[in-house]
Amino acid sequence: MIKPNDLLAPEMDKEEHLPEDVMRNISVDNLIYAMDNGKLKVLLAKYKQGIAANKWGLIGHWVKLDEDLESAAYRVVTQATGVKNFHLDQLAAFGKVKRYPLRRIVTVAYYALVRMEEVSIEHGDNTHEVDWFDVKSLPELIFDHKEIIESSLAHLKYKVRHEPIGFSLLPEKFTLLQLQEIYEAILDVKLDKPNFRRKIQKMNLLINCKEKQKDVAHRAATLYRFDINVYEKLKDFGFNFEY
Amino acid sequence: MIKPNDLLAPEMDKEEHLPEDVMRNISVDNLIYAMDNGKLKVLLAKYKQGIAANKWGLIGHWVKLDEDLESAAYRVVTQATGVKNFHLDQLAAFGKVKRYPLRRIVTVAYYALVRMEEVSIEHGDNTHEVDWFDVKSLPELIFDHKEIIESSLAHLKYKVRHEPIGFSLLPEKFTLLQLQEIYEAILDVKLDKPNFRRKIQKMNLLINCKEKQKDVAHRAATLYRFDINVYEKLKDFGFNFEY
DNA sequence: GCAAAAGTGTTCCGTTTACACCCATGG
DNA sequence: CCATGGGTGTAAACGGAACACTTTTGC
Numbered sequence: 147m148i149k150p151n152d153l154l155a156p157e158m159d160k161e162e163h164l165p166e167d168v169m170r171n172i173s174v175d176n177l178i179y180a181m182d183n184g185k186l187k188v189l190l191a192k193y194k195q196g197i198a199a200n201k202w203g204l205i206g207h208w209v210k211l212d213e214d215l216e217s218a219a220y221r222v223v224t225q226a227t228g229v230k231n232f233h234l235d236q237l238a239a240f241g242k243v244k245r246y247p248l249r250r251i252v253t254v255a256y257y258a259l260v261r262m263e264e265v266s267i268e269h270g271d272n273t274h275e276v277d278w279f280d281v282k283s284l285p286e287l288i289f290d291h292k293e294i295i296e297s298s299l300a301h302l303k304y305k306v307r308h309e310p311i312g313f314s315l316l317p318e319k320f321t322l323l324q325l326q327e328i329y330e331a332i333l334d335v336k337l338d339k340p341n342f343r344r345k346i347q348k349m350n351l352l353i354n355c356k357e358k359q360k361d362v363a364h365r366a367a368t369l370y371r372f373d374i375n376v377y378e379k380l381k382d383f384g385f386n387f388e389y
Numbered sequence: 390m391i392k393p394n395d396l397l398a399p400e401m402d403k404e405e406h407l408p409e410d411v412m413r414n415i416s417v418d419n420l421i422y423a424m425d426n427g428k429l430k431v432l433l434a435k436y437k438q439g440i441a442a443n444k445w446g447l448i449g450h451w452v453k454l455d456e457d458l459e460s461a462a463y464r465v466v467t468q469a470t471g472v473k474n475f476h477l478d479q480l481a482a483f484g485k486v487k488r489y490p491l492r493r494i495v496t497v498a499y500y501a502l503v504r505m506e507e508v509s510i511e512h513g514d515n516t517h518e519v520d521w522f523d524v525k526s527l528p529e530l531i532f533d534h535k536e537i538i539e540s541s542l543a544h545l546k547y548k549v550r551h552e553p554i555g556f557s558l559l560p561e562k563f564t565l566l567q568l569q570e571i572y573e574a575i576l577d578v579k580l581d582k583p584n585f586r587r588k589i590q591k592m593n594l595l596i597n598c599k600e601k602q603k604d605v606a607h608r609a610a611t612l613y614r615f616d617i618n619v620y621e622k623l624k625d626f627g628f629n630f631e632y
Numbered sequence: 633g634c635a636a637a638a639g640t641g642t643t644c645c646g647t648t649t650a651c652a653c654c655c656a657t658g659g
Numbered sequence: 660c661c662a663t664g665g666g667t668g669t670a671a672a673c674g675g676a677a678c679a680c681t682t683t684t685g686c
Binding site: 583602609 | 666
Binding site for chain 2: 647648649650651655656657658659
């Protein structure tokens with residue numbers, strides 16, 4: 147259950163709401179990404195009052211004194227989306243003196259890759275909205291959050307080519323076209339279907355489910371799932387997806 | 390001029406020395422790397438008293454309230470090495486609850502690539518030592534600094550293959566073998582000389598200085614320098630050094 | 633039959649890899 | 660004359676890019 151002031155960019159909090167058991171100068175902000183019909187989307191929240199009123203921002207919170215940074219990020223993502231299993235990685239710390247107008251706050255940004263179908267956004271009350279945005283058409287954003295998103299998109303591009311993280315955005319069983327769409331959305335390129343298929347197949351990352359799509363208005367595609375064992379090997383040994 | 394408690398891992402400070410104009414829960418720690426005779430070395434400091442006595446640690450400091458994170462990292466590196474121009478990039482924030490035994494501190498790690506011949510380490514007094522260590526034989530380290538160094542080495546491996554940062558470790562004029570040694574040291578592999586030469590040459594990153602080495606006990610090598618214009622293009626467009 | 637996506641085949645061409653080999657210099 | 664590193668050549672294997680083509684399905 148989302149409570150107001152609980153999953154928004156922490157800087158949006160009014161000072162008087164700052165809890166006692168958190169670090170005063172540090173927050174986490176989360177880049178929550180999911181695929182939606184071939185488009186890469188990011189989850190943003192809108193606050194209706196305070197110095198950031200009527201602008202969208204990342205979903206973040208304070209870090210408790212007895213909580214690891216990553217745990218704080220995990221807590222906030224779970225609270226906002228209901229998802230418990232997702233890929234979570236640190237992007238970077240953002241700490242310019244003037245990034246927040248009222249006082250000095252350093253935020254550590256994490257990006258989370260979630261499966262859209264597992265998400266259930268629960269609204270606490272009407273003090274804010276939470277919604278998905280296509281990364282290609284973002285609204286106006288508070289503070290340095292635009293910079294953070296752009297930085298994360300660059301990082302994702304970089305990362306998706308060297309670690310098989312794209313799979314974290316897919317349902318358990320997926321088609322090769324769905325996978326291709328993820329690469330196309332993140333890298334912002336158009337890929338050749340036959341070549342993409344062969345390339346992915348040769349990596350031995352996929353297990354054929356021996357099942358087909360159902361009720362599609364075209365030839366049904368084979369469903370695959372991801373081989374987690376191979377994933378671990380590739381992560382250590384190196385993975386290369388150049389296009 | 391280095392003053393005691395001024396360039397060491399800030400957590401080594403005794404509480405009573407914490408200045409007033411800094412954030413209390415945030416520090417920067419620097420991974421200062423340089424090449425020394427074909428070996429990759431990192432600069433560490435040793436504190437002689439306090440809870441971290443007689444162990445080596447990274448060179449860090451507190452972040453002033455009116456200072457960007459990156460500025461703090463730059464200030465500390467310059468103070469420790471005398472170098473003013475160097476490659477500086479953020480690695481990540483490290484913020485486990487128990488990383489520092491006495492209280493909660495989040496540190497933001499930066500890595501700096503400096504040219505060994507530009508470094509002049511000035512000792513403040515005898516409360517600490519500062520020295521270079523081969524990354525392949527590190528001493529015992531305080532707190533989570535071993536984890537930070539290992540993380541940075543992995544990051545460097547990753548980075549050196551996709552951005553021409555290796556050049557930041559070389560003098561202005563260098564030979565192809567020197568460059569090759571950097572790749573070998575960072576990636577921890579042995580590369581084929583003829584193939585390495587051709588690969589680098591084809592990237593058009595190098596300008597032939599039309600000069601040769603002098604006083605070497607073998608055929609003198611051509612000196613090259615780095616074409617900064619091409620660097621910028623490659624950084625945007627993508628750079629790929631696979632081996 | 634048509635649209636839409638699945639899936640296969642093939643050709644071209646640049647790159648990588650492995651290794652043999654010659655060159656220049658100081659001791 | 661030998662050790663050391665500089666530097667070139669080359670053939671085989673591999674891998675990516677481009678694109679033509681066949682298959683399956685629902686409407």
